[in-house]
Amino acid sequence: xxxxxxxxxFDETVKEGFWIADFCTDHCGPCKILDLVLGEIIYDNPEIxxxxxxxxxxxxxxxxxxxxxxxxxxxxLDGEKKAEMSGIQTRETLELTISxxxxx
Amino acid sequence: xxxxxxxxxxxxxxxYVKAYLGKEDALRSLPDREECRALARKNIVKGHITLRKVxxxxxxxxxxxxxxxxxxxxxxxxxPKLTLSVGRGLFSRAVEDALIGRTAGDTFVxxxxxxxxxxxxxxxxxxxxxxxxxxxxxxxxxxxxxQEPVTTVAGYEEMIYQQKRMEILxxxxxxxxxxxxxxxxxxxxxxxxxxxxxxxxxxxxxxxFLRDEGIDLYKESKEAMQERWGCDSFRDFIKMREDWYRIKxxxxxxxxxxxxxxxxxxxxxTKRYEVLSELSLKMFDxxxxxxxxxxx
Numbered sequence: 001x002x003x004x005x006x007x008x009x010f011d012e013t014v015k016e017g018f019w020i021a022d023f024c025t026d027h028c029g030p031c032k033i034l035d036l037v038l039g040e041i042i043y044d045n046p047e048i049x050x051x052x053x054x055x056x057x058x059x060x061x062x063x064x065x066x067x068x069x070x071x072x073x074x075x076x077l078d079g080e081k082k083a084e085m086s087g088i089q090t091r092e093t094l095e096l097t098i099s100x101x102x103x104x
Numbered sequence: 105x106x107x108x109x110x111x112x113x114x115x116x117x118x119x120y121v122k123a124y125l126g127k128e129d130a131l132r133s134l135p136d137r138e139e140c141r142a143l144a145r146k147n148i149v150k151g152h153i154t155l156r157k158v159x160x161x162x163x164x165x166x167x168x169x170x171x172x173x174x175x176x177x178x179x180x181x182x183x184p185k186l187t188l189s190v191g192r193g194l195f196s197r198a199v200e201d202a203l204i205g206r207t208a209g210d211t212f213v214x215x216x217x218x219x220x221x222x223x224x225x226x227x228x229x230x231x232x233x234x235x236x237x238x239x240x241x242x243x244x245x246x247x248x249x250x251q252e253p254v255t256t257v258a259g260y261e262e263m264i265y266q267q268k269r270m271e272i273l274x275x276x277x278x279x280x281x282x283x284x285x286x287x288x289x290x291x292x293x294x295x296x297x298x299x300x301x302x303x304x305x306x307x308x309x310x311x312x313f314l315r316d317e318g319i320d321l322y323k324e325s326k327e328a329m330q331e332r333w334g335c336d337s338f339r340d341f342i343k344m345r346e347d348w349y350r351i352k353x354x355x356x357x358x359x360x361x362x363x364x365x366x367x368x369x370x371x372x373x374t375k376r377y378e379v380l381s382e383l384s385l386k387m388f389d390x391x392x393x394x395x396x397x398x399x400x
Binding site (some may be wrong): 001002003004026027032033035036039040042043044045046047050095098099102103 | 143146147149150151153155167169180187188189191192194195196231233245246247251264267271
């Protein structure tokens with residue numbers, strides 16, 4: 001599942017299951033590159049959830065999660081933060097992190 | 105007028121292109137349209153995929169989402185309930201491969217990490233992927249490279265192609281020109297040119313902040329400037345960027361040489377802020393031509 005959510009709906013959205021929160025902005029080139037990699041992962045693993053969090057549309061995200069640059073990914077399992085990554089990632093690196101968070 | 109001169113005879117660009125293309129890991133082709141189309145379509149529909157429970161007699165196929173349990177002496181393989189899409193090995197390649205061909209209700213023993221694992225299959229669900237529609241593309245709310253909203257499937261496919269194309273052209277251009285910058289150092293940059301570039305950038309930033317944010321950078325307080333750029337004033341900020349203006353002049357001179365474009369009149373970087381961007385785009389066109397020739 002992929003959802004585009006504002007900050008006020010974040011906790012309720014990610015409280016169950018495995019979620020990747022993608023903190024991005026509209027005009028960030030690296031965000032667009034990473035979005036394609038995430039898209040392929042979600043397409044192949046529909047049980048993984050993706051929350052797209054635009055830190056310009058919802059500036060409260062940046063302060064709350066101390067986001068200093070985009071793209072930043074934070075991995076949540078049943079509402080608990082498990083891992084964080086910044087910058088463009090390869091599919092292999094992302095899958096390794098997903099695997100560690102879920103099954104490590 | 106630009107005072108700094110290119111102090112060499114010329115640049116044999118093709119030698120550098122050949123050197124790059126001769127490398128094992130060189131990018132040699134433009135993105136494949138069909139691959140970009142497939143990638144775009146996957147991205148458009150990713151939020152609209154549903155999982156349908158498959159009938160009891162149907163076996164697990166690659167990509168199915170399977171709910172199962174496993175028991176083993178190893179902690180990793182001792183789980184009462186697990187749901188995953190089989191095939192990518194996110195959990196365990198051995199267990200996932202062993203699930204293929206099984207049906208709901210099956211219990212079997214396989215081996216993972218040299219340890220027997222007893223697996224029971226509870227439920228199998230299969231992906232139902234809708235055809236991408238213009239509405240789906242529009243609801244993603246993305247903008248293309250010209251900052252226009254993307255509202256159709258075709259527009260999204262084109263955006264992905266252009267994005268991939270630029271990634272390749274920027275990479276190839278970087279690796280071809282990086283040794284050129286090293287082999288043709290330009291150490292003597294005229295002070296007037298640095299000042300001229302600073303003045304152009306000062307004007308550009310001033311107008312942009314006034315237009316987009318209603319901020320007059322000359323009237324910003326010391327504290328506000330410290331927070332924004334870590335300096336005391338707008339003029340200090342421009343001064344801080346003098347190294348960048350040196351790099352910019354070097355880039356313009358080298359790109360101008362490679363492209364055969366004299367840096368005069370409209371293409372004088374001390375007269376117009378956009379000259380380096382325009383030269384860079386022309387370099388990408390040249391790189392694209394190289395890759396097209398390479399493909400033939």
